[in-house]
Amino acid sequence: MTLLVHVTAAKNVRSVRRAGIRADSIGHGGMTGVYCLPVLPSYQITYQWVRELRRGGQRAMIAVHFRVPDDEPVLVGHYNRTPLQLSSAEAAALVAEQQDARGYELFLPRPVSAKEIHRVRSVNQVTGWRYMPGAHGSPPCACPVCNFPGQYGAAKIRKAFGEP
Missing domain, CATH: 3.20.170 (ADP-ribosylation fold)
Incomplete structure (x- = not known):
């Protein structure tokens, strides 16, 4: 078993x-x-x-x-x-x-x-x-699929990548 x-x-x-x-x-x-x-x-x-x-x-x-x-x-x-x-x-x-x-x-x-x-x-x-295995130390993705609006810190991440 x-x-x-x-x-x-x-x-x-x-x-x-x-x-x-x-x-x-x-x-x-x-x-x-x-x-x-x-x-x-x-x-x-x-x-x-x-x-x-x-x-x-x-x-x-x-x-x-x-x-x-x-x-x-x-x-x-x-x-x-x-x-x-x-x-x-x-x-x-x-x-x-x-x-x-x-x-x-x-x-x-x-x-x-x-x-x-x-x-x-x-x-x-x-x-x-x-997020994914091995993600520690890599920058977060700013796309709306990975970083959806309303998620904690999403606006700050999008702003850092120049996204609207």
């Missing part, structure tokens, strides 16, 4: 414990499912998405650990590339053997039942990366 972790808002903890994780995320090809990562020895890689997901407005995030059969089909890959379809055990091994696994994700194309949940825990809220 492969141990995976899904990061969600802390306000969802009661619902997750009662009914499991809904398959309401849209993946590649328009299919619905659950984004997750394998639990690895590296805390930073396992919970790398916490800081980026907090940018969506949630104040506190939790980690939901669950088990799936080793032969369960999942999609795996870097978030901005086309994913591969592998078994959950093969996908966990693929992520674990990467030199830099920041930005990798697994997509389970089904909901997770409450019976499959192993543990729900709090996580360090400043773990992970923001």
Whole structure:
């Protein structure tokens, strides 16, 4: 059984414990499912998405650990590339053997039942990366897709690049 972790808002903890994780995320090809990562020895890689997901407005995030059969089909890959379809055990091994696994994700194309949940825990809220892996030290992009109007500091960034 492969141990995976899904990061969600802390306000969802009661619902997750009662009914499991809904398959309401849209993946590649328009299919619905659950984004997750394998639990690895590296805390930073396992919970790398916490800081980026907090940018969506949630104040506190939790980690939901669950088990799936080793032969369960999942999609795996870097978030901005086309994913591969592998078994959950093969996908966990693929992520674990990467030199830099920041930005990798697994997509389970089904909901997770409450019976499959192993543990729900709090996580360090400043773990992970923001914007994109390796963005620290590089200047921010001023385009309206990356730096949408109304975002904290957006006007200052656009002004620095001479954008209107």
